[in-house]
Amino acid sequence: MELLCIRQWISGLLPTWLSAWCIKPVGGALVRQEPEYILLALMGSPLKKIMLCSSEKEIFSVEEQVMVQHSVIINNMIEDGSYNHEESKIPLDCVDSKTLKKVIDYCTHHTHHHNDNQEDLEAWDAQFLNVDSNGLYDLLMAANYLEIRNLLDLIYGTIKNMIKGKKIDEIRRIFNIKDHGFTPEEEEQNRKEYPHFY
Amino acid sequence: MAGSSKTNRKKGNVPIEHECQLNLLPRDIWVRIAAKVASNSIHDLFNMQVSCKVFLDAASSEAVYQHATMRVILLVSFLFYLDRSKRRFLDHCIEAENADAILRLGLTEYFWIACRGIAMELLARASTEGSVEAGYLFAMLLLCDHEDEEEVQRGVEMLEFIRTSGKVERCREFFADIFWERWVDERPSDPRHAVACWSTNCFTRSTMADVNDVSRVSCVHRLADYNVRVFLEMFRFY
Numbered sequence A: 001m002e003l004l005c006i007r008q009w010i011s012g013l014l015p016t017w018l019s020a021w022c023i024k025p026v027g028g029a030l031v032r033q034e035p036e037y038i039l040l041a042l043m044g045s046p047l048k049k050i051m052l053c054s055s056e057k058e059i060f061s062v063e064e065q066v067m068v069q070h071s072v073i074i075n076n077m078i079e080d081g082s083y084n085h086e087e088s089k090i091p092l093d094c095v096d097s098k099t100l101k102k103v104i105d106y107c108t109h110h111t112h113h114h115n116d117n118q119e120d121l122e123a124w125d126a127q128f129l130n131v132d133s134n135g136l137y138d139l140l141m142a143a144n145y146l147e148i149r150n151l152l153d154l155i156y157g158t159i160k161n162m163i164k165g166k167k168i169d170e171i172r173r174i175f176n177i178k179d180h181g182f183t184p185e186e187e188e189q190n191r192k193e194y195p196h197f198y
Numbered sequence B: 001m002a003g004s005s006k007t008n009r010k011k012g013n014v015p016i017e018h019e020c021q022l023n024l025l026p027r028d029i030w031v032r033i034a035a036k037v038a039s040n041s042i043h044d045l046f047n048m049q050v051s052c053k054v055f056l057d058a059a060s061s062e063a064v065y066q067h068a069t070m071r072v073i074l075l076v077s078f079l080f081y082l083d084r085s086k087r088r089f090l091d092h093c094i095e096a097e098n099a100d101a102i103l104r105l106g107l108t109e110y111f112w113i114a115c116r117g118i119a120m121e122l123l124a125r126a127s128t129e130g131s132v133e134a135g136y137l138f139a140m141l142l143l144c145d146h147e148d149e150e151e152v153q154r155g156v157e158m159l160e161f162i163r164t165s166g167k168v169e170r171c172r173e174f175f176a177d178i179f180w181e182r183w184v185d186e187r188p189s190d191p192r193h194a195v196a197c198w199s200t201n202c203f204t205r206s207t208m209a210d211v212n213d214v215s216r217v218s219c220v221h222r223l224a225d226y227n228v229r230v231f232l233e234m235f236r237f238y
Helices: A002-013 A016-021 A035-042 A064-070 A072-079 A097-112 A118-128 A133-146 A149-163 A168-174 A184-193 B006-010 B027-040 B042-051 B053-059 B062-067 B076-081 B084-095 B099-111 B116-128 B132-145 B149-164 B168-179 B220-232
Strands: A023-026 A029-032 A049-053 A059-063
Touching (some): A097 A133, A097 A149, A133 A149, B027 B042, B062 B084, B132 B149, B168 B220
Antiparallel strands (some): A049 A059
């Protein structure tokens, strides 16, 4: 409540034209940020937290700014007022605790280290995605659900590299494709048409 | 990739091993991944298509063909000799308005099939879809063929747009690679005289050959004529 009053007080003091200068990245796009939040951050006020609830009902407390910058879904919930800081948790029934923790780690790291040099960020990303295929799949589902564009692009690139230069049988093994869905005739036709791909 | 959601593990009596687990991800995710694969290598795309039906469906979508790279498709005259799978792939890309694929077809139509009308339409289309190289070639051919003043002026304007965006050199290199020591059945007309600049007052008109730094030349029509000369030098004939 106290923070809300401070915010309103600051908002009343600031000229409206200042809003035009206050932009923030959200899910890969730039959106306008309320200048009073920027000023609060500069003043060193305690950063707002939000509560995320995994499918296993575990609660994770995260800086609001971290998730708002990266997740379009969470940003929209905060902006349209459907999330009440005092009472609410954001339920993420599609995301288990282990995956949610990783997603939060990714968003937190990229918020606090966005000025690091590109090589360091890429090395961190490579280490972050050093997971088994189940883990990669779960991260992809979570990133898609939360609409975290940067993380999605990162995972797409990783999967692209998993396919790169591989023959068909290798791709089937990597993606655990036990039933490829082709009839025996179709498979035979594929083998005739692309013999060097097998 | 054997992931599965918590929800699916809990419900249903269908044994996991008989489901296609790739179906657990939304189709549009696989489409986006296939588009990335296609923008890097069409061989990888073909492999993906033939791996399973889920991949085939995703990797055959319009978004994938629109962004597929043409880098490994042999250019121009060799389009005649593409195998069935590459030819089919190219046709899909053209249908999906892949600018690079349309450019390649336009090149073949002009220089090897000698269908100027169709070629110019294709090049204009590729240029509209964002191919700078197609825009450059279209401008050059308008200036070389100089059928009427309106076409010449259009060529000058298109070339000037490309020139001011700093991409002329890149376009020249692109086509130099294509035409270097490669026979063409139909070559652009060589006007042998200035087409764009008819001004008798233009002080660079008689000195273009001596100009070492064309950035100092302000007459856009003279620059267009100069670029036509450079373009025609790319064609070598045995």
